[in-house]
Amino acid sequence: MKLTPxxxxxxxxxxxxxxxxGAKPRFRxxxxxxxxxxxxxxxxxxKELKQIDSTVTADKxxxxxxxxxxxxxxxxxEILNDGRPMPMAEIARGFLxxxxxxxxxxxxxxxxxTLEKEKxxxxxxxxxxxxxxxxxxxQLKKIYTYQSLYKFGAFVLDxxxxxxxxxxxxxxxxxxxxxxxxxxxxxxxxxxxxYISSAxxxxxxxxxxDKRLENAGSTLxxxxxxxxxxxxxxxxxxxxxxxxxxxxFTHYQLQYCEKGEVALWEHLGKSNLLYSSKKSDFQxxxxxxxxxxxxxxxxxxxxxxxAQIIMQYADRLRMELSGRExxxxxxxxxxxxxxxxxxxxxxxxKYKPRKS
Numbered sequence: 001m002k003l004t005p006x007x008x009x010x011x012x013x014x015x016x017x018x019x020x021x022g023a024k025p026r027f028r029x030x031x032x033x034x035x036x037x038x039x040x041x042x043x044x045x046x047k048e049l050k051q052i053d054s055t056v057t058a059d060k061x062x063x064x065x066x067x068x069x070x071x072x073x074x075x076x077x078e079i080l081n082d083g084r085p086m087p088m089a090e091i092a093r094g095f096l097x098x099x100x101x102x103x104x105x106x107x108x109x110x111x112x113x114t115l116e117k118e119k120x121x122x123x124x125x126x127x128x129x130x131x132x133x134x135x136x137x138x139q140l141k142k143i144y145t146y147q148s149l150y151k152f153g154a155f156v157l158d159x160x161x162x163x164x165x166x167x168x169x170x171x172x173x174x175x176x177x178x179x180x181x182x183x184x185x186x187x188x189x190x191x192x193x194x195y196i197s198s199a200x201x202x203x204x205x206x207x208x209x210d211k212r213l214e215n216a217g218s219t220l221x222x223x224x225x226x227x228x229x230x231x232x233x234x235x236x237x238x239x240x241x242x243x244x245x246x247x248x249f250t251h252y253q254l255q256y257c258e259k260g261e262v263a264l265w266e267h268l269g270k271s272n273l274l275y276s277s278k279k280s281d282f283q284x285x286x287x288x289x290x291x292x293x294x295x296x297x298x299x300x301x302x303x304x305x306x307a308q309i310i311m312q313y314a315d316r317l318r319m320e321l322s323g324r325e326x327x328x329x330x331x332x333x334x335x336x337x338x339x340x341x342x343x344x345x346x347x348x349x350k351y352k353p354r355k356s
Contacts, residue, residue, distance in 0.1 A: 028235060028239055028243075029236065029239070029311075029314065029315075029318075030239035030240070031128075031131060031239075031327065031328070031331060032327060033327060033328065035124075035127045035128050035131045036127050037120070037123035037124045037126070037127045038123050038124075038126030038127040038129070038130050038138065038140070039123070040122075040123060040126060040140050040141065040142065040143055040161075041141060041142045041143070042115065042119060042142070042143050042145070043068060043071070043142055043143070043144045043145070044115075044145050045068065045071065045075065045144045045145060045146040046105050046108055046109070046145060046146050046147050046165065047109065048064060048067075048068070049064075049092075049096070049105070049146075050105050050109075052064065052092070052096065053096065054093055054096040054097040055093070056089060056092045056093050056096060057089070058089045061088055061089050061092055065088070068144075070142065070159070070160050071142070071144050071160055071162070072088070073088065074157070074162075075144075075146060075148075075162075076088045076091045076092060076095075077091065079146075079148050079151060079152045079162075080095055080148055080151070082151075095149075098149070100149065100175075101147075101149055104147050104149065104166055104175075105147055107169065107173075108147055108165045108166065108169070111165075111169055111170070111193075112145075112165055112193075115145070117193075118193065118196050118197070121196070121197045122143065122196065122197050122200060125197045125200065125201050125237050125238055126138060126140065126204075126237075128236065128237045128238070128239065129201070129204050129237045131328065131331070131332075132233070132236050132237070132331060132332060132335045133204075133208055133332070133335065134332055137208065138204070139158070139159055140156070140159060140160065140161055141159040141160065142159070142160045142161070143160070143161045143162070143163060143200075144160060144161070144162045144163070145162075145163050145164075145165050146162060146163075146164055146165070147164060147165055147166040148164055148166065149166065150164075150166055150167065150175070150176075150179055150182065151164075152164050153167040153199055154167070154196075154199040154200050154202070154203045155203050156200070156203045156204050156207050161200060161203070161204075163196060163199070163200060167182075167191055167199070168191055168192055168193055168195060168196050168199075169191060169192075170191065170192045170193075171185075171188040171189050171191055171192060172188075173188075173191065176188050176191060184290065185290075186288060186289065186290050186291065186299070187288065189250070190248050194245055195245060195248075197238060197241070198234065198238060198241065198245050198246060198248075201233075201234045201237040201238055202230065202234050204233075204237065205229075205230040205231075205233035205234045205237070206230050208233060208339060209226070209229050209230050209233070209339060212339045212340055213226070213342075214342050215342070217344065218277040218279075219274065219275050219276060219277050219344075220268065220273050220274055220275070220276055220281075220282040220285065220286070220302065221274045221275060221344045221348070222344055223282075223286045223302070223306075224285070224286065224302045224303065224305060224306035224309070224344075225306055225309065225310070225344040225347055226306075227286050227302070227303040227306050227307075228303060228305070228306020228307040228308075228309055228310045229306075229310055229338060229339065231246070231247065231303055231304070231306065231307035231310075232307045232310040232311060232314070232338065233335070234246055235307065235311075236335070247300070247303075247304055247307075248288065248300065249298060249300075249304070250291075253291055253298040256291075256297070256298060257297070257298065257301055257304050257305070258354075260297075261305065261308060261353040261354050261355070262353040262354075262355055264297065264301060264305055264353075265305065265351075265353040266353075268285075268302070268305075273285075282302065284297075284299055285297070285299075285300070285301055285302030285303070285305075286300065286302045286303050286306075287299055287300060288300055308353075308354070309347050309348055309351050310338060310347060312350075312351055312352070313338065313346075313347045313350075313351070314334050314338060316350060317333075317334045317337060317338075318330065318334060321333060321334070
């Protein structure tokens with residue numbers, strides 16, 4: 001198959017100019033001061049629910065929901081029943097009577113008998129989120145783990161967060177191959193324990209960006225900046241996590257993007273894609289997808305590029321604000337400026353693609 005000139009240039013860079021280690025964070029900022037882990041209570045809700053059999057009574061469910069009143073209705077009605085009104089006891093009986101549900105809970109408890117490693121990593125991630133966003137923004141009290149038969153992965157809502165452990169069973173977990181939105185290898189590769197902190201960091205980042213969003217815009221540039229802001233925050237919350245996990249790329253895909261940052265930026269401009277509002281023309285640049293290096297860029301390469309644009313903007317702000325106040329206030333002010341700025345042209349005014 002004939003290579004397009006753009007793809008050929010990227011392949012040449014990756015294959016013949018040498019590759020960096022995609023496991024190491026690229027140009028990642030990390031605060032100089034020590035950032036303490038964020039204390040939060042953990043509830044293994046899938047364990048609690050396992051204690052109630054499929055003949056659950058209203059009294060049993062009431063006792064459970066009195067104990068976890070901040071999560072119970074959200075779980076049964078919004079997550080399991082897609083928001084449709086129905087008595088919770090009926091939803092619970094239906095869910096617990098499904099053989100696959102019991103099998104999945106048992107599988108989760110075998111894979112995750114404890115969560116000591118994940119708790120440590122998540123507490124540190126939350127510490128960085130609180131550092132950058134401020135204590136008023138991060139007020140989590142509890143993290144609930146659960147399973148929903150592959151309906152919902154991770155979320156944050158006011159003082160609670162949730163992690164669907166059924167989305168982190170390892171890429172060889174057989175049920176994934178039978179679920180349309182999970183069956184592709186590029187997706188299954190991210191469904192393992194090392195991606196748990198990344199998933200919750202993404203949920204916190206999206207919440208922070210969306211709270212301040214006035215209009216996401218319809219052009220590729222608008223979408224790159226919108227997605228790039230979320231990815232930038234996610235990277236800040238995980239300063240020592242490999243880029244491959246932060247961006248959901250393989251090491252080779254990262255190298256492909258890093259070696260071709262200049263070519264990608266020039267391609268989007270020369271092809272008149274940056275200011276296009278025709279989503280079918282640019283959707284592949286801002287969504288996950290398969291990667292065939294002889295044909296095209298990795299899916300989400302535009303999101304990756306958007307994050308690089310935001311990181312350069314943050315670096316320029318840091319130089320501008322350096323020495324005016326303490327480091328933490330400067331770091332928070334930079335994040336706030338990024339979140340509040342709605343004009344994508346501001347971010348690209350002085351952007352210069354890096355040459356790896």
